[in-house]
Amino acid sequence: MWDGPAKQAFSAAVRDDLSRLQELVKAMQALTGKNGEARGEYDKCENAMGLLTKNPNIQAHCAEGNKKDALWRQVVARIILLRFKATAERRQ
Secondary structure, eight states: OOOSHHHHHHHHHHHHHHHHHHHHHHHHHHHHHHHHHHHHHHHHHHHHHHHHHTSHHHHHHHHHHHHHHHHHHHHHHHHHHHHHHHHHHHHO
């Protein structure tokens, strides 16, 4: 090893870097813990939604809504067709 001001400056820089690295490790450990907590909350919510959508009442309600939507689209298509025919007849 060497002696002198360069060694002292180098040693101080290494100590400073080690201190900052230790702070970084602590911050990353805290982040990892929070990330695990968030993942747990997300999984709980996702499981609850899965149970909710598997409920036969919800599935029946969605199926009924799909039937109503299909009927509504048919009615609208029929109205548009009738209006188109009426407009075409007036132009003749």
